[in-house]
Amino acid sequence: LRETPCARQPCGNSSLPKSLHPRVGLRQWSRFIDRLPMRLALFDLDGTLLSGDSDVLWCDFLIAQGVLDAQLRELSDEMSKRYLAGTVMPNDFCDFYAETLKGFSFADLQDLRTRFLHEIVLPRIPADSHALIRQHRDAGDLVVLTTATNRVVSEMTAVAMGVDHYICTELEQVDGRFTGRTSGPLNIRTGKVDRLRQWLDDSGRSAQWLREAC
Numbered sequence: 001l002r003e004t005p006c007a008r009q010p011c012g013n014s015s016l017p018k019s020l021h022p023r024v025g026l027r028q029w030s031r032f033i034d035r036l037p038m039r040l041a042l043f044d045l046d047g048t049l050l051s052g053d054s055d056v057l058w059c060d061f062l063i064a065q066g067v068l069d070a071q072l073r074e075l076s077d078e079m080s081k082r083y084l085a086g087t088v089m090p091n092d093f094c095d096f097y098a099e100t101l102k103g104f105s106f107a108d109l110q111d112l113r114t115r116f117l118h119e120i121v122l123p124r125i126p127a128d129s130h131a132l133i134r135q136h137r138d139a140g141d142l143v144v145l146t147t148a149t150n151r152v153v154s155e156m157t158a159v160a161m162g163v164d165h166y167i168c169t170e171l172e173q174v175d176g177r178f179t180g181r182t183s184g185p186l187n188i189r190t191g192k193v194d195r196l197r198q199w200l201d202d203s204g205r206s207a208q209w210l211r212e213a214c
Contacts, residue, residue: 039139049125051126054154061119076097093188102178116156122160142164150170151168170182
């Protein structure tokens with residue numbers, strides 16, 4: 001399992017502002033606590049928290065359910081091999097799996113997503129993965145799952161893992177149905193850093209959190 005935390009500065013008594021006496025009101029204490037540095041724990045999904053590749057597993061699952069043509073299995077396996085070898089362009093990889101969902105809506109896929117989570121994904125998440133996430137949460141760290149896998153495939157996994165925030169590759173929708181294309185910057189390879197920086201900016205958090213995470 002890989003974890004990439006940012007440094008958290010120790011906070012002893014010397015860190016307390018002189019104006020914050022123990023008798024000071026709770027509101028002022030809360031404002032001070034909100035400014036304390038946290039640690040950012042970043043987790044990938046496929047091959048790390050999960051034993052397997054979500055995209056390949058999802059494609060195989062849909063083929064088994066008769067939703068996708070069986071010929072796609074070979075293409076999916078080949079795409080996965082090229083991704084691991086670093087010989088496929090990020091947009092080609094993400095577009096391939098986005099195309100398999102063209103014409104569907106979230107509602108169309110909801111039952112399949114639920115079954116996929118319970119029948120395929122959860123049995124492949126070892127107890128150590130859950131324990132590691134719990135360890136960081138108990139320590140007060142901000143736990144972020146960042147994956148190249150699109151929202152249809154990985155969103156329920158993120159919820160099941162109990163992470164604080166989830167960043168993924170998004171899919172384009174028109175009139176509530178997937179177009180077979182991705183939407184916005186891809187959350188893959190160096191794009192993960194860009195998306196993470198954007199999330200930090202959007203949430204009002206300092207990009208300094210990435211000093212070690214990068």
